[in-house]
Amino acid sequence: MKKINSYSSFLLIVAVLALCSLQSCLKDECDETRVFIEYEAIYVQPEEFRIDITTNPAREMKETGKMYFYNDYILVNERYEGVHVINNEDPQNPINEAFLHIPGNLDIAIKDNHLYADNYVDLLTIDISDFNNPQIVCRDEEVFSRYSFHENLGYYIYSKPTERSIEVECGDPNFGANNFNRNGTVFWAEDAISGGIFDNNASGVTGTGGSFARFSLIFDHLYVLNDRELIAYQLENPAKPMKTETTLISWGGIETIFPYKNYLFIGANNGMYIYDASTPSTPVYVSEFRHATACDPVYVRNDIAFVTLRNGRRCESFTNQLDVIDVSNIRLPDLIASFDMDNPHGLSVDNNNLYLCEGEDGLKVFETKELDAIDKHRIDHIKGLHAYDVIQLSESHLLVIGADGLYQFDTSDPSELQELSYLPVSK
Numbered sequence: 001m002k003k004i005n006s007y008s009s010f011l012l013i014v015a016v017l018a019l020c021s022l023q024s025c026l027k028d029e030c031d032e033t034r035v036f037i038e039y040e041a042i043y044v045q046p047e048e049f050r051i052d053i054t055t056n057p058a059r060e061m062k063e064t065g066k067m068y069f070y071n072d073y074i075l076v077n078e079r080y081e082g083v084h085v086i087n088n089e090d091p092q093n094p095i096n097e098a099f100l101h102i103p104g105n106l107d108i109a110i111k112d113n114h115l116y117a118d119n120y121v122d123l124l125t126i127d128i129s130d131f132n133n134p135q136i137v138c139r140d141e142e143v144f145s146r147y148s149f150h151e152n153l154g155y156y157i158y159s160k161p162t163e164r165s166i167e168v169e170c171g172d173p174n175f176g177a178n179n180f181n182r183n184g185t186v187f188w189a190e191d192a193i194s195g196g197i198f199d200n201n202a203s204g205v206t207g208t209g210g211s212f213a214r215f216s217l218i219f220d221h222l223y224v225l226n227d228r229e230l231i232a233y234q235l236e237n238p239a240k241p242m243k244t245e246t247t248l249i250s251w252g253g254i255e256t257i258f259p260y261k262n263y264l265f266i267g268a269n270n271g272m273y274i275y276d277a278s279t280p281s282t283p284v285y286v287s288e289f290r291h292a293t294a295c296d297p298v299y300v301r302n303d304i305a306f307v308t309l310r311n312g313r314r315c316e317s318f319t320n321q322l323d324v325i326d327v328s329n330i331r332l333p334d335l336i337a338s339f340d341m342d343n344p345h346g347l348s349v350d351n352n353n354l355y356l357c358e359g360e361d362g363l364k365v366f367e368t369k370e371l372d373a374i375d376k377h378r379i380d381h382i383k384g385l386h387a388y389d390v391i392q393l394s395e396s397h398l399l400v401i402g403a404d405g406l407y408q409f410d411t412s413d414p415s416e417l418q419e420l421s422y423l424p425v426s427k
Helices: 002-029 371-376
Strands: 033-044 054-057 064-070 073-078 082-087 095-101 108-111 114-119 122-127 135-140 154-169 179-182 185-189 215-218 221-226 229-234 242-248 254-260 263-268 271-276 284-290 298-301 304-309 321-326 334-340 347-349 353-357 363-367 378-382 387-394 397-402 405-410 418-424
Touching (some): 064 387, 064 397, 073 108, 108 215, 154 185, 215 254, 221 254, 229 254, 254 298, 263 298, 298 347, 304 347, 321 371, 334 371, 347 387, 353 397, 363 371
Antiparallel strands (some): 033 154, 033 185, 073 082, 108 114, 114 122, 122 135, 179 185, 215 221, 221 229, 229 242, 263 271, 271 284, 298 304, 321 334, 347 353, 353 363, 363 378, 387 397, 397 405, 405 418
């Protein structure tokens, strides 16, 4: 019995020493810190944005969002502020003519001189027959639920970085997080911060959006995305959109919408969803293609869907790839191939070429004749621009929007793009 007790005591001493040693090692290895930036919450009251829309003199672009093309005009969103109106009759000399002040705007679509725009939580219909005298002809309130309402503060819109920061030691439970909330204040890790043409079948005069679009026009209907929902509006009278259906798409956030033939391809952060819009007032689920959580623009051409997945703070992913999917059997999407990319964003495809925005790595052009070997057929790479999204207006004309401004290229020779013009952002 004594021997057993002595042996047990010995084991206990060894265990204690090992634990102390381990703690000492952990302590020695726990000298690292991370810098977290303090963010300020921005709120807005309803009376601040439920106002008349005005046309202001042209101003420099500062924080470009999405773009839209309509009747020789390029409309470039200034995030949460409105839309730059750019006369593009001469693509080599675009003229910034005016600025439509639309508080809270991120997305637009246009049909027959009626501009549909989000105004924070509301959907506006604006008569733009005269850009210098826009008139709100319809306001549908509380359409978009992405903004939460807080008593006495208003709608929470976003958080912006301040000049204040803190250092978090590795022993802090928040050390490994990308962000955390402390007493109502949000902090983001400094090392985790990263800086939407064919076949749309819409009657009447409509415009063209990019691959990041959340609004789409098809069959005299407007479709808008709201977090997890697809909302359909009938546009028999373009001045008075009539809501016909609200469809829950996914419990993951839905981000982009692309019309192709009779279908709506919806990019979500967990996959691509396909809806049949043959009965446009009530789109019906057809199929889906799932992928890992990532940001997800979709472009479809000749029964092939091109889907980009990328990482970043908002995308919650470590994936940067291009998926090529056969959708000739609309009920059974089939992956042809996946290709590693740098940081793919928006894209456009013509009969033989893929134009791919790669963020800070610029714009890349790939031949698409061999769908299972696209990565081996890159034919051009435009560096020195931050490319976010692209619209192909014709086989020889490309629009590219990015953090540094609006570019136009002649694509007559896809292997050697020629810059037509550039409108920079204000630094």
